[in-house]
Amino acid sequence: MQTDSGKSLSARDKEVIWHPLTQHQTAGPALAIVRAEKEFIYDEAGNRYIDGIASWYTAVYGHSHPYIIDAVKRQMDHMDHVVFTGFTHPPAIQLAERLLQLLPQNQAKVFFNDNGSTAIEAAIKMAIQFFYNRAEKRQTLIAFEEGFHGDTFGAMSASGLSVYNGPFEDYFIKVERIPVPNQENFAQVKAQLLDVLKKGESFAFLFEPLVQGAAGMKMHWAEHLDALIQICKKHKVLTIADEVMTGLGKTETLFASEQLDHYPDMICLSKALTAGTMPMSVTTCSQEIFDAFLSKENAKGFFHAHTYSATPWACAAALAGLDLLTSPEMEANRKRINTQHLAFIEKMKNHPALINLRCNGVILAMELNVPMERYGELRDKLFAHFMQQGVCLRPLGNTIYVLPPYVTSDASLAKIYAAIESSLLLFGRG
Numbered sequence: 001m002q003t004d005s006g007k008s009l010s011a012r013d014k015e016v017i018w019h020p021l022t023q024h025q026t027a028g029p030a031l032a033i034v035r036a037e038k039e040f041i042y043d044e045a046g047n048r049y050i051d052g053i054a055s056w057y058t059a060v061y062g063h064s065h066p067y068i069i070d071a072v073k074r075q076m077d078h079m080d081h082v083v084f085t086g087f088t089h090p091p092a093i094q095l096a097e098r099l100l101q102l103l104p105q106n107q108a109k110v111f112f113n114d115n116g117s118t119a120i121e122a123a124i125k126m127a128i129q130f131f132y133n134r135a136e137k138r139q140t141l142i143a144f145e146e147g148f149h150g151d152t153f154g155a156m157s158a159s160g161l162s163v164y165n166g167p168f169e170d171y172f173i174k175v176e177r178i179p180v181p182n183q184e185n186f187a188q189v190k191a192q193l194l195d196v197l198k199k200g201e202s203f204a205f206l207f208e209p210l211v212q213g214a215a216g217m218k219m220h221w222a223e224h225l226d227a228l229i230q231i232c233k234k235h236k237v238l239t240i241a242d243e244v245m246t247g248l249g250k251t252e253t254l255f256a257s258e259q260l261d262h263y264p265d266m267i268c269l270s271k272a273l274t275a276g277t278m279p280m281s282v283t284t285c286s287q288e289i290f291d292a293f294l295s296k297e298n299a300k301g302f303f304h305a306h307t308y309s310a311t312p313w314a315c316a317a318a319l320a321g322l323d324l325l326t327s328p329e330m331e332a333n334r335k336r337i338n339t340q341h342l343a344f345i346e347k348m349k350n351h352p353a354l355i356n357l358r359c360n361g362v363i364l365a366m367e368l369n370v371p372m373e374r375y376g377e378l379r380d381k382l383f384a385h386f387m388q389q390g391v392c393l394r395p396l397g398n399t400i401y402v403l404p405p406y407v408t409s410d411a412s413l414a415k416i417y418a419a420i421e422s423s424l425l426l427f428g429r430g
């Protein structure tokens with residue numbers, strides 16, 4: 001095995017690695033990152049970038065936070081893996097207790113998985129079996145258009161962003177899609193949902209509450225979503241909030257679901273849960289759902305597991321993350337970033353090159369006022385421009401969004417905003 005050939009890391013990568021979401025015939029070399037600290041990442045040439053997307057919404061307390069790293073190291077010193085069927089361990093118990101204290105009060109049990117997609121898979125399977133256990137067969141999942149829920153089969157079926165799902169569509173589970181509500185279409189969306197519910201075939205409504213991440217940080221009103229959830233509850237259809245992106249302080253509340261009057265029956269969390277350190281996720285549910293699996297019959301239980309369920313090191317990272325999340329310092333940081341985002345919106349709202357400026361908590365998004373070329377040349381040019389400015393942002397089509405680590409300094413925020421402004425001179429119309 002060749003180990004150190006004098007080639008760059010990017011060159012060695014190209015020889016051996018197949019990257020996710022990548023067309024390798026046309027993609028340029030992958031940039032090798034060798035260090036990450038606070039809101040900064042450093043490449044192999046020593047260039048520093050501000051991580052304006054908190055590493056896919058994970059490293060929200062800043063990269064390599066010493067408090068998180070210490071907690072993981074301490075756990076590493078005395079226990080690695082525990083089989084999670086028939087056995088349990090302190091970090092998992094503590095984490096479940098802490099999460100249930102913070103989540104909407106109807107959440108009663110925590111089921112552990114190992115990534116965002118598998119949290120969704122578990123939720124979908126729980127919802128199907130909830131009805132199966134009552135001898136009801138329900139085969140339809142309701143989901144929003146343009147939702148994104150992951151890349152495993154159930155989660156992929158539920159995702160409305162189907163540009164890349166062509167080869168798999170014939171194998172999907174059955175999904176009825178409704179538009180995301182806004183002021184204009186609200187009555188029509190409600191009517192459409194009712195039409196679907198009347199068929200009596202739906203087991204659950206799955207949604208990203210308030211902000212649809214992969215759709216380009218599209219935002220909708222809590223009031224509208226709440227009405228849809230209320231309708232589902234009336235028709236005894238389960239509701240599943242995919243908070244894999246929104247959870248843990250991204251929006252104005254710790255969980256987007258808190259902004260609703262009617263709480264979802266299940267909530268999925270991942271990404272920021274372990275603060276950018278280790279893969280883990282949870283699917284939480286109400287007591288009613290848990291109780292539907294209790295029986296003298298073994299097979300009515302939920303027979304679903306991942307080998308690395310509730311792995312202790314990840315639980316330790318998550319527990320330390322919750323300490324930080326609920327600290328006054330981090331709360332002040334989230335408010336500070338929200339205030340700065342709103343000031344940027346105020347400053348730019350009449351700029352002819354920008355439309356649809358929006359913000360919820362630490363999430364800021366806007367569209368460049370140019371014809372849509374999703375993932376096309378514009379996106380790549382914008383990305384390159386931001387990186388040249390020392391700012392890592394990953395535009396989606398003509399959508400520019402910022403979701404910085406909560407510890408991002410005012411100076412770094414100013415650099416992010418300046419990079420966006422300078423991009424308008426290059427690419428904006430007008």
Ligand SMILES: *Cc1c(COP(=O)(O)O)cnc(C)c1O
Pocket residue numbers: 115116117118120148149150151208213214242243244245246270271
């Ligand atoms: C990222 C994401 C997922 C999938 O999580 P993975 O860990 O990438 O499988 C699911 N739902 C939402 C809303 C996400 O942002």
